[in-house]
Amino acid sequence: MLPDDKTLTEQGLAPEGRGRMLLIACGALAREILALKALNNWDYMDLTCLPANLHLYPERITEAVENGVLKHRAAYQNIFVVYADCGTGGLLQAKCAELGVEMVAGPHCYSFFEGNEAFAELDDEITAFYLTDFLVKQFDAFVWKPMGLHKHPELRDMIFGNYTKLVYQAQTLDPALKAKAKNCAERLGLAFEYRFTGYGDLATTLKAQSKKPD
């Protein structure tokens, strides 16, 4: 059973210990990966997640992924890392190459949900602040509190003043989440844009992995 978002944020998810392939993913992607797994009957894929709050400390991601690979590799035929570069500056890619495992292409999840090619062509990307389904749900834990805005709302424009809009990249059709995302934009003083992305390159990437021979 999938734990709640707080657990995914702070602790991650342990694998079930079944299947020949292990996905080591960011906790923020757990729901989406399990949805794709169920949809495609990828029963041979097992999932373990690192705490999603590593998103706030990208310098810790590479070591955490390495530890995950080393811990689990004996129990699976194949391991796939469901992280993009995610602010590691190429270090995660280099580590995965060293460990002989593959990972998701692209700079971050905002890019692969949109589709890496499409994202690279966006003109106004640099002044957009992105939220996914998970980040909308966890807005206070990932944005509002770490930036100190719960105690010092006057810091908002010092932190977000150069952004022009909040883009909600929706993985699922959920009017309540859309309304919450709109409220997040208002709280940050940003224009709101809604983009339904679905699972984007996450779906095609996992599908490609599923077609690999045993």
Place this chain on the structure above:
Amino acid sequence: MSDEDQDIILADLDDDELVQQMFDDLYDGLKEEIEEGVNILLSRDWPPYRVLTEALVGGMTIVGQDFRDGILFVPEVLLAANAMKGGMAILKPLLAETGAPRVGGMVIGTVKGDIHDIGKNLVGMMMEGAGFEVADIGINNSVESYLAAIEEHKPEILGMSALLTTTMPYMKVVIDTMIEQGIRDDYIILVGGAPLNEEFGKAIGADAYCRDAAVAVETAKEHVARKHNKAAAG
């Protein structure tokens, strides 16, 4: 802050106690208290430059060190910077009148594709506090924008900042263009930003990577002094 602290009357403190209290107030991001402290020291005939360096820069250096060591986080640093800004606003016109020493000049900006400026703004403020003339050219700067700014301001130092791993390689584009134009060695190039490190600074041909604002000030001073010594010897 405790109730005991709230009872402190700044004007009743002697100079040393007041400076220590201002360190605490900067640490706590108390802008009004910092402004009051600055005015009290000025009323005690402290030269503006001394107030700036001993009370404000001294206090912000502690804030910078604790940020680097993971004791303070971005919000606290922003509050402290805001408090320092309040003090600087009082001192700036006085510094101009009294002719504070000029250590050097710096053009500073965030690279193309990047709109993050918290670190850059802190460095700019600390450099000003240390006696540098700072031309802040803002965010999302192209090579052309950097080159135009150094042409206009003729600084000793060019500072570049980036927060994103996707934008930090642009620093090399700027440096390579300066090499092509034969002007690279006319400037001290300092780089900084969360995802950078010393190795990256070396690899792109910068003079130094500065891990925080206090280090940027010290590095800038060292390099400018070295440059002046070289010029004197030459």
